Amino acid sequence: MYKKLLILFLCLGTLSITAQIKTPAPSPGSTLTQTVGLTDVALEYSRPAMRGRTIFGDLVPFDKIWRTGANARTKITFSDDVIIDGDTLKKGTYAIFTKPAATAWDVYFYTEYAGSGAPQTLDNSKVALKTSVKTQEIPMDIQSFTITFDDLTDNSGVLGIMWEKTYVGVKFTVPTDAIAAKSIQDVMSGPSANDYHGAASYYRSSGKDLKQALVWSNKATEMNKNAFWMTREKSLIQAALGDKKGAIESAKKSLEVAEKAGNADYIKMNKASIAEWSK
Structure with a gap:
C-alpha cells in the first residue's frame, strides 16, 4: 500500500512540474x-x-x-x-x-x-x-x-x-x-516570353497539342533569343513532333548560348539530346 501511494505522489509531482501555466502576456x-x-x-x-x-x-x-x-x-x-x-x-x-x-x-x-x-x-x-x-x-x-x-x-x-x-x-x-502604369503596359502589350514559354512547356509535359506548343515556343524564343532554356524547350517539342532535324538545330542554338553563359547542366543536356537525335 505504501509503495502504491509513493508512486501516485511521484506521478502527481511529475505532472505538476511539466504542466504549462497560462497567463496573459x-x-x-x-x-x-x-x-x-x-x-x-x-x-x-x-x-x-x-x-x-x-x-x-x-x-x-x-x-x-x-x-x-x-x-x-x-x-x-x-x-x-x-x-x-x-x-x-x-x-x-x-x-x-x-x-x-x-x-x-x-x-x-x-x-x-x-x-x-x-x-x-x-x-x-x-x-x-x-x-x-x-x-x-x-x-x-x-x-x-x-x-x-x-x-x-x-x-x-x-x-x-x-x-x-x-x-x-x-x-x-x-x-x-508606377506600379499601375507597368501593370497596364504589361497587360496591353500581351503575353511575355515567359508566359509563352510556360504555356509551351506545360502543353508538352502534359501531352497536349504539340503543334500549339510549338507556336508558343517560337514566340518565346523570338522574344528572348538568349534564353537557352526556352530554346531547349523548343527542341524538345520539335523532337516530340518527330522533327529531329529542327530539334537538333534548336538544341545547337541552346548549347551555344548555354556555353557562353557557363551553364553546365544545359550544356550536358543539349549535347546528350544532339547525340541521341543524330542517330
Whole structure:
C-alpha cells in the first residue's frame, strides 16, 4: 500500500512540474497588415501598457535609443520602395528604432531587425533611413502602446506611433502610379516570353497539342533569343513532333548560348539530346 501511494505522489509531482501555466502576456504581440495603394505593408510589434507609470521622459528616457515597443524588435516590411522625407527606403524588412524627445523624435529604419532590445549605439551602416518628426499631444491617455496606419490615400500613408499622450506620425509615399502604369503596359502589350514559354512547356509535359506548343515556343524564343532554356524547350517539342532535324538545330542554338553563359547542366543536356537525335 505504501509503495502504491509513493508512486501516485511521484506521478502527481511529475505532472505538476511539466504542466504549462497560462497567463496573459504583459506586452502582448500584435501583427498589422495594410495595403497602401498597391504596396503591402506588414508590422509586428509588442504592446506594453502604462499601468500607472509615467512613460516618456521616465520609463522611456528622452534622447536615448528605444526599441519602440517591448520584447522583440518592432519590425516593418514594405513590398515596394517607399519615400520618407524625400529619401528612398528600399523594399524589405526593417527594425524601427526611435529616439524620443519632448517635442520631436528621431525615427530609424534599421536593417538588422532580428533580436530583442535596441543596441547601445546604432551602426550607421545599418541605418537604411532616418527621419525626424514633431510630436503631437493627445488629449487623453493611450494606455497601450499602439502603432497604426493613418491618413491612407492611393499614394501615401502615415505610420502612427502613440502612447500616453504622445503621437508621432511618419508619412511615407508609395509608387502606386508606377506600379499601375507597368501593370497596364504589361497587360496591353500581351503575353511575355515567359508566359509563352510556360504555356509551351506545360502543353508538352502534359501531352497536349504539340503543334500549339510549338507556336508558343517560337514566340518565346523570338522574344528572348538568349534564353537557352526556352530554346531547349523548343527542341524538345520539335523532337516530340518527330522533327529531329529542327530539334537538333534548336538544341545547337541552346548549347551555344548555354556555353557562353557557363551553364553546365544545359550544356550536358543539349549535347546528350544532339547525340541521341543524330542517330
